[in-house]
Structures are given as C-alpha cells and as structure tokens.
Amino acid sequence: MGGYTLVTRIRHIPSKILLPLLSRISRHGLRPHAGRALFFTPALVLLVLLVIYPVLQTIFLGFYLELPGGQRQFTGLDNYRAVLTDPATINVGNLPWPPPLGTLIHNALWIVIHLPISLFAGLWLALLLQETKGASVVKSCIFLGMVTPMIVGGVILRFLLEAGVGVVPSFFGVIGVRSLAVNWMVHRELLLLGLILGSVWLWTGFSLIVYSAGLTTIPKDYFEAARVDGTPPGRMFFRITFPLLKPLTLVIVVMTILWELKIFDIVVAATNFGGGVGADTLALQVYRFFFYDSNAGKAAVVASLLTLLTLISTSLILRRMAK
Amino acid sequence: MHLIAWSIALAWLVPFLGVFSTAVRPVSEITNGWWNFDRLNPSLNNFIAAFTNPVLPLSRAYANSFLIAIPATLIPIFVATLAGYGFARFRFPMRDYLFLSIVLLMSIPQQMIAIPVFKIMLDLNLYDNLLSIILIHSAWGLPWIILFMRNFTRALPLEVEEAARVDGAGDFKIFSKIVIPMAVPALASAAVLQFMWAWNDYFFALILLPTQANWPVTRVVTSIGSGALTTDWGILSAASILTMLVPLVLYVVTQRYYIRGMIGWTIKG
Numbered sequence: 001m002g003g004y005t006l007v008t009r010i011r012h013i014p015s016k017i018l019l020p021l022l023s024r025i026s027r028h029g030l031r032p033h034a035g036r037a038l039f040f041t042p043a044l045v046l047l048v049l050l051v052i053y054p055v056l057q058t059i060f061l062g063f064y065l066e067l068p069g070g071q072r073q074f075t076g077l078d079n080y081r082a083v084l085t086d087p088a089t090i091n092v093g094n095l096p097w098p099p100p101l102g103t104l105i106h107n108a109l110w111i112v113i114h115l116p117i118s119l120f121a122g123l124w125l126a127l128l129l130q131e132t133k134g135a136s137v138v139k140s141c142i143f144l145g146m147v148t149p150m151i152v153g154g155v156i157l158r159f160l161l162e163a164g165v166g167v168v169p170s171f172f173g174v175i176g177v178r179s180l181a182v183n184w185m186v187h188r189e190l191l192l193l194g195l196i197l198g199s200v201w202l203w204t205g206f207s208l209i210v211y212s213a214g215l216t217t218i219p220k221d222y223f224e225a226a227r228v229d230g231t232p233p234g235r236m237f238f239r240i241t242f243p244l245l246k247p248l249t250l251v252i253v254v255m256t257i258l259w260e261l262k263i264f265d266i267v268v269a270a271t272n273f274g275g276g277v278g279a280d281t282l283a284l285q286v287y288r289f290f291f292y293d294s295n296a297g298k299a300a301v302v303a304s305l306l307t308l309l310t311l312i313s314t315s316l317i318l319r320r321m322a323k
Numbered sequence: 324m325h326l327i328a329w330s331i332a333l334a335w336l337v338p339f340l341g342v343f344s345t346a347v348r349p350v351s352e353i354t355n356g357w358w359n360f361d362r363l364n365p366s367l368n369n370f371i372a373a374f375t376n377p378v379l380p381l382s383r384a385y386a387n388s389f390l391i392a393i394p395a396t397l398i399p400i401f402v403a404t405l406a407g408y409g410f411a412r413f414r415f416p417m418r419d420y421l422f423l424s425i426v427l428l429m430s431i432p433q434q435m436i437a438i439p440v441f442k443i444m445l446d447l448n449l450y451d452n453l454l455s456i457i458l459i460h461s462a463w464g465l466p467w468i469i470l471f472m473r474n475f476t477r478a479l480p481l482e483v484e485e486a487a488r489v490d491g492a493g494d495f496k497i498f499s500k501i502v503i504p505m506a507v508p509a510l511a512s513a514a515v516l517q518f519m520w521a522w523n524d525y526f527f528a529l530i531l532l533p534t535q536a537n538w539p540v541t542r543v544v545t546s547i548g549s550g551a552l553t554t555d556w557g558i559l560s561a562a563s564i565l566t567m568l569v570p571l572v573l574y575v576v577t578q579r580y581y582i583r584g585m586i587g588w589t590i591k592g
Contacts, residue, residue, distance in 0.1 A: 307435045
C-alpha cells in the first residue's frame with residue numbers, strides 16, 4: 001500500500017531526477033553510504049581529542065591568566081603584550097648583535113642563514129652528482145643527517161664544537177685562527193652560529209634528495225637541443241633547469257622553514273638545556289614558560305605565534321599538497 | 324668532478340667517524356683528539372657500559388622505544404589508511420575543506436598541543452605511562468599519513484574498484500580485498516617514516532614520561548655520560564650510535580620506500 005502511494009506521488013516529479021535516485025535506493029537501501037562514515041570515525045575521534053581540541057585550548061589559554069587554585073581570569077591581550085615585550089623573545093638591548101637576541105630573532109636568523117645555504121648546497125650537489133659515478137653512495141652519506149634523530153644530531157654538534165673533543169676548535173687552532181679556536185659551546189656568539197651552520201650538515205640531504213629526483217624528471221631533449229644551439233651551461237641552468245625546478249624549490253623552501261621554526265631537539269641536546277638562553281628558540285621558550293615558570297598563558301601565546309608562522313608558511317604549498 | 328663529490332661525501336661523514344672513533348676507544352686515548360691514532364685499542368666497552376649503565380641502562384630504553392614506536396606505527400597507519408581511502412574515493416559535502424583542515428594540522432608544532440595534552444594525560448591517569456605517548460603519536464601521525472594514502476589511492480586505477488562494485492562488493496570489501504593489496508608499497512613507505520618519527524621523537528617523551536624507567540632512547544642519550552662538570556664522551560658516543568642505529572638500519576634496508584615516502588608528494592602533482 002505504502003509503495004503504491006509513493007509511486008503515485010512521484011509520478012508528478014520530473015523523472016530525470018527521481019528515476020535514477022529510485023533505482024539507486026532500490027539497489028543499495030535507503031542510506032546507501034551510511035557505512036562510509038566508519039572510514040573516517042577512528043581518525044576524526046583521535047584527531048579531535050588529541051590534536052584539534054588541544055590546539056583550540058592552547059589558543060584559548062593565551063587569553064587567560066591562570067590563578068593559583070585552578071581558576072582563570074580573562075586578560076585579553078596581556079599575555080601577548082608580555083611575550084612580545086619580553087627580552088627573552090626580542091632582546092632589543094642586544095640587537096643587532098651579540099646573542100642572546102631573543103627567541104624570535106634566533107629563529108629568524110636560523111631561517112636567514114640556514115635556508116639559503118642548505119637549499120643551494122643541495123641544488124649544487126644534485127647538479128654535481130648528476131654526472132658522478134657512485135652518486136647514490138655519496139647521496140646516502142649526505143642523507144645520513146636526515147636519518148639521524150635530531151636529538152643525536154644535537155649531541156654530535158656539541159661533539160664537534162666543544163673544546164677538547166671538538167674537531168672544529170682544533171681545526172681553527174691548527175690553521176691559526178685564534179678567535180675560533182675556542183670552546184664554541186661557552187661563547188654565546190659562536191654557540192648560536194655554530195648550531196645554525198652545523199645544522200646545515202643535518203638538513204642538506206633533504207634538498208639534495210628532492211632536487212635529485214626533480215632533475216630526473218627534466219627531459220634530456222631539452223638539454224640536447226640547447227647544446228646543439230650552443231647554449232653555455234650557465235645559461236642552460238638559468239633558462240631550463242632552475243625554472244623547471246621552481247615548484248620543487250618552493251616545496252623545499254617551505255619544508256625547510258617549517259623545520260627551522262620548530263628547532264628544539266638540536267638546541268636542547270647540544271646545550272643540555274643549560275646553555276642559557278644564548279641559542280633559545282621559540283619552541284624551547286614554550287617549554288620554559290610552561291615547565292619552568294608554570295606560566296601556561298605565556299607558553300600558550302608563544303606556541304600560538306609559532307603555529308601562526310608555520311601555517312603562513314604552509315599555506316604557500318597547501319594547494320599543491322592537496323591537489 | 325668525481326674527486327670533489329667524493330671528498331664532500333667524506334667530509335660529511337667526518338662527524339660520524341669521530342663519534343665512532345670515540346665510542347670504540349677508552350677515554351684516555353682520545354684526550355689528544357679522536358683523530359689522534361697514536362694509541363689504538365678498540366673495544367666495545369663503551370657500548371657495554373651504555374647498555375648496562377646502573378642509572379640509565381640503554382637496554383631498558385631500547386625496549387621502551389620499541390614498545391612505543393611499534394604500536395605508534397601500526398595504529399595510525401591503519402586508521403589513516405581508512406580515512407585516506409575515504410577522502411580519495413567518497414564524495415560528500417565539505418569533503419575538500421575537511422581534508423584541507425586535516426592537512427593543515429601537519430605543519431603545527433608539537434608545542435601547540437603540549438600543555439592541553441599534558442593535562443589530558445594527567446586527567447586520564449595516563450601521565451608517565453607508555454600508553455600516553457603511543458596515543459599521542461598515533462594522533463599526531465595521522466594528518467601526513469592520511470594525505471599520503473589519499474594521494475596514493477587517487478593515483479590507483481578506478482576501473483578495478485568499479486568492476487568489483489558492479490559485482491556487488493561493498494565499500495569495506497573493496498577496501499580490504501582490492502585497495503590494501505595494491506597499497507602495500509605505500510603502506511611500507513608510510514610505516515618506515517612513521518616508525519622513524521616515533522623512534523626519533525624527543526619532545527612528547529620529555530613532557531609525558533618523567534620517570535627514568537619509562538624513558539625511550541632519545542631521552543636517555545641526552546643524560547647518559549653527562550656528569551656535573553665533565554662529559555664521558557666514550558659512553559655518550561656509544562649511546563648516540565646505539566640511538567641512531569635503529570633508524571639507520573631501517574633506512575639502509577628500506578631505502579627505496581623511505582625515499583619514496585619522503586619525496587612522493589613533493590614530486591608529484
């Protein structure tokens with residue numbers, strides 16, 4: 001009976017829409033894809049409870065002052081003001097040099113120094129290794145830094161820079177550069193620069209591997225044709241290779257900036273938390289504010305600012321990743 | 324040209340060679356630098372000392388690291404593969420926005436969730452329990468594995484799945500019988516990277532595991548051999564090598580999958 005009324009009623013509705021729908025329902029049941037939600041449920045539960053809720057909670061905490069006894073007081077942008085005027089974040093008194101310059105400036109220095117060096121070192125090596133026998137072995141050697149846990153990377157940087165065991169001070173001693181033949185770990189200026197330059201050793205493998213893979217995707221004919229036309233190699237690089245690698249360069253730049261913004265393990269392991277604030281980074285500052293000073297509000301603000309910076313960087317390649 | 328390339332490779336290895344040279348010799352031999360080989364009595368004593376250290380035995384830390392990294396690889400791989408398949412094949416409103424939001428989570432620093440996660444784990448009575456860090460790694464690894472598996476699934480030919488659907492197979496049957504077998508190489512790539520991430524992680528272990536008996540290797544290596552004034556570089560070097568040994572061996576054995584996972588989505592698209 002019910003079936004009959006349904007059929008009579010739908011007669012008046014354009015069959016273009018209804019007939020396919022009806023046939024679909026008869027084949028799959030009324031809600032054909034209800035089971036599909038199960039594909040997403042476990043992931044969404046984990047993400048909401050352990051990532052999304054904590055992220056929102058951290059943003060929220062930044063606007064509050066935690067009082068003893070577990071109470072909270074809304075303080076608006078006070079924490080933001082406190083963080084941005086804190087010499088630990090931007091040490092106006094020491095600018096432009098020497099360290100400590102504040103965590104925000106340290107991370108910026110990390111980007112300004114480490115990004116171009118590791119990017120171009122990787123590109124240069126990728127080009128060089130194109131025509132080298134046993135290139136894969138060389139690549140693997142350089143890629144070792146990427147496989148090394150960053151915490152061990154930090155220990156090794158200390159091992160290189162500390163007086164006594166360190167090969168870097170000894171090297172400068174041998175070639176007679178007195179000012180650099182010292183314990184880099186206790187000279188604040190050298191500590192920060194040493195860690196930044198040392199981390200080039202850990203990260204260059206990334207741009208090398210990506211560029212190497214990218215180079216293999218450029219058709220050989222392009223170079224052949226250019227060679228026939230008598231194009232000099234330098235021009236070939238700027239007219240063919242580099243433009244074709246441009247999308248990859250963007251990805252490497254963004255991934256490298258993300259890595260530099262999040263620097264934590266290297267500094268902790270190299271200085272054993274104790275190197276003072278001479279090489280502090282934003283990520284380390286979050287930890288200090290929360291676990292040393294029990295100041296959840298300021299810690300949350302630094303974390304939020306750091307996250308904002310990472311999201312801005314990621315937005316540059318988001319479309320590409322999600323295509 | 325070859326000479327330049329090879330000397331660069333060698334220069335890159337110097338720090339590792341130094342750590343190795345320090346780890347296999349007694350402290351007395353390296354007082355003039357590990358590059359000084361006047362006296363050379365290699366032994367595994369530092370490794371044994373690190374493994375059986377009375378305060379911070381690396382053997383215990385090794386067990387902890389495996390107990391953390393293995394489930395912290397299997398759980399997110401399983402969960403994210405389901406979701407990744409869903410994002411690749413199912414159509415529903417707001418799908419792409421939901422997907423983009425999840426991908427955005429990939430770039431967030433660990434510190435952004437540290438404070439609430441610390442409190443949640445205290446509330447759940449999981450603080451200082453390996454389960455807490457397994458759970459957080461499982462959740463934290465999801466965004467990139469979902470992205471990775473979604474992009475992989477989209478590159479698979481649709482015809483096979485459609486044929487199965489015509490034959491009456493449901494979503495789960497298609498997923499488990501057709502997609503999973505084809506996805507084995509991608510799953511291997513994701514597993515290698517996720518395992519390394521969990522093994523190499525230091526920060527979550529720092530905030531969630533205060534008791535030394537629960538520490539993974541990454542936490543032990545920052546404390547072992549460090550006295551108040553001096554550092555026992557022999558033990559510290561041995562511990563460093565032992566800490567990176569697992570990711571290193573994994574990388575050598577699964578190089579193909581590792582590199583593919585690393586650059587898969589960088590190159591494509």
